[in-house]
Amino acid sequence: MPPVNKNQFLDCLERRVESHLQEAVKIFQNEPDAVLLQPAPDGGWSMAQCLDHLNGYGYYYLPQIAKGLSKPNKAAHPHTFTSTWLGTYFTRLMEPSTGTKKMKAFKNHIPRPDLDAPAVVAAFIQQQETLLTYLNQARTADLDTIKIPISITKWVKLKLGDVLQFLIAHNERHVQQAKRHLVNAGV
Numbered sequence: 001m002p003p004v005n006k007n008q009f010l011d012c013l014e015r016r017v018e019s020h021l022q023e024a025v026k027i028f029q030n031e032p033d034a035v036l037l038q039p040a041p042d043g044g045w046s047m048a049q050c051l052d053h054l055n056g057y058g059y060y061y062l063p064q065i066a067k068g069l070s071k072p073n074k075a076a077h078p079h080t081f082t083s084t085w086l087g088t089y090f091t092r093l094m095e096p097s098t099g100t101k102k103m104k105a106f107k108n109h110i111p112r113p114d115l116d117a118p119a120v121v122a123a124f125i126q127q128q129e130t131l132l133t134y135l136n137q138a139r140t141a142d143l144d145t146i147k148i149p150i151s152i153t154k155w156v157k158l159k160l161g162d163v164l165q166f167l168i169a170h171n172e173r174h175v176q177q178a179k180r181h182l183v184n185a186g187v
Contacts, residue, residue, distance in 0.1 A: 001088055003080035006143060009161065014135050016168050020175050021128040024051070027182065028121045036117035040181050045111065050178040051124045052111035054171050058127035060151045061167050062134070068146040068160050069137050081143040087162025090150075094169035096176050131167070138164065 028036065028047060036048040045053065083091075092098045143161030150156050150163075158166070 001083040001085070003082045006079050006081045006161075007139065009081050009143075009165075010135055010139055013164055013168050014132065016172060017128055017131050017135065020168075020171050021125065021132070023175060023179070024121060024125045024128065028178065029118075029125065031117075031182075033117045035182075036121070037113070037115065038181075039113070044181075045177070046113065046115075047178040047181050048115045048117040048120045049111040049113065050174040050181070052115055052120045054174050055120060055123045055127060056111070057151065057167065057170060058124075058131075061148070061163060062127060062130055064148045065134050065160065065163065068148050069134060069141055071146065073142055073145070077140055077142055078144065081159075081161040083162055083165070084159060086156075087158050087166065090158070090166045091162070091169050094166060094173050096169075096173050128171075135164065 028051065031047070037046050039046050138160065141160065143164075144159050146160035147157035148160055148163040150158055
């Protein structure tokens with residue numbers, strides 16, 4: 001993959017996270033529990049389950065990102081980021097525009113149906129705020145040299161930049177899913 005300007009890359013990711021945060025605050029936070037917990041008409045996840053699924057990934061990746069960012073970095077902070085083929089592949093799988101194939105969630109990331117919907121929404125909002133903080137910290141980090149183990153196997157590590165774009169694409173996928181459910185629910 002060709003190198004991209006790091007600040008432009010982070011600006012784009014930051015805009016997406018800001019959008020997820022605003023949608024959570026303006027839309028999901030104001031819905032009653034019954035609407036948030038209503039299963040999709042096709043038997044799919046409720047809005048709360050979509051967000052809880054994302055929270056599960058956040059509970060894993062946000063501490064890993066914090067750990068990576070906290071390591072002393074004596075090298076220069078390049079102004080570019082170069083995605084790996086594996087990072088690009090995972091991100092493309094998650095992007096709603098390129099990852100159109102329906103996928104099964106890993107067993108440990110399947111949300112329960114009986115959730116505390118307000119707590120799920122609050123956790124999602126908090127995680128998006130934390131992610132914005134980390135994106136800001138990443139501006140002075142080397143997105144190519146910091147490696148983060150992926151959630152499905154600790155043996156595979158991706159560059160910090162790849163993990164950030166994958167995580168945010170995954171968030172986008174399920175925020176859109178939850179918003180479609182709002183339309184289907186007639187809200």
